[in-house]
Amino acid sequence: MEQPTTPRGREHIGTAAYRALTGCHPADAVIDDDFGFDGHVLASILAVAAMEDGAVAGRAGLAAADLASLLAQRFPAACGMGVAWCGQDADADDDEVAMVRDLLLAHRSSEGDTGRWLAAMIARRAMEPNHLWEDLGLRDRSELSRLLSRHFAPIASRNTQNMRWKRFFYRALCESDGFVMCTTPVCTECRDFDLCFGDESGESRMADRRREASLQVVVSATAASPSRSPE
Secondary structure, rough: OOOOOOOOOOHHHHHHHHHHHHHOHHHHOOOOOOHHHHHHHHHHHHHHHHOOOOOOHHOOOOOOHHHHHHOOOOOOOHOOHHHHHHHHOOOOOOHHHHHHHHHHHOOOOOOOOHHHHHHHHHHHHHOOOOOHHHOOOOOOOOHHHHHHHHHHHHHHHOOOOOOOOHHHHHHHHHOOOOOOOOOEEEEHHHHOOHHHHOOOOOOOOOOOHHHHHHHHHHHHHHHHOOOOOOO
């Protein structure tokens, strides 16, 4: 599995950004209903983008106007963060980002701005080198599958063999253009099988900060406890 490229030590920035948006730690997110789940996903993407160099809007795949609209609609208490997060106007999307975004937009299954924002955000984050769920700041792959099934159901339902989502998107793009991406007709006979279908488990990019903080609390409490003399 490819290792995250974000320098260790920046996870606290992502955790702080998520908390500023939602009022809670990402591990405590309540995602029982669709509205809560969407808020968690949007906050996660913005938080992981805040951990990286460059303007958050650009790293998240949003134009300044879209970021301002997202914050106003979903995180009004954090609207002031938009100015610092926008920086300069984002560069125009490259062709690869635009193709993935348009693929998702063509298969939307939800209405409103959220699906449109997510198409742009997923497409931009798909350019990063780790598993897609990691580069979206999500807690595990199941959250990504739920996100795609909710907002992009027609294409999500086509991933019947549980292919890695980045690979699946590019395969779908090739098929839509009439290209054959693979030289081996059957996936199980392909020498690159693990690249497309390998395990995508792991720890989220912000999770270890909470574990370290909990450990520090235990250590501090132990150090503060008076030692007992032997009887």
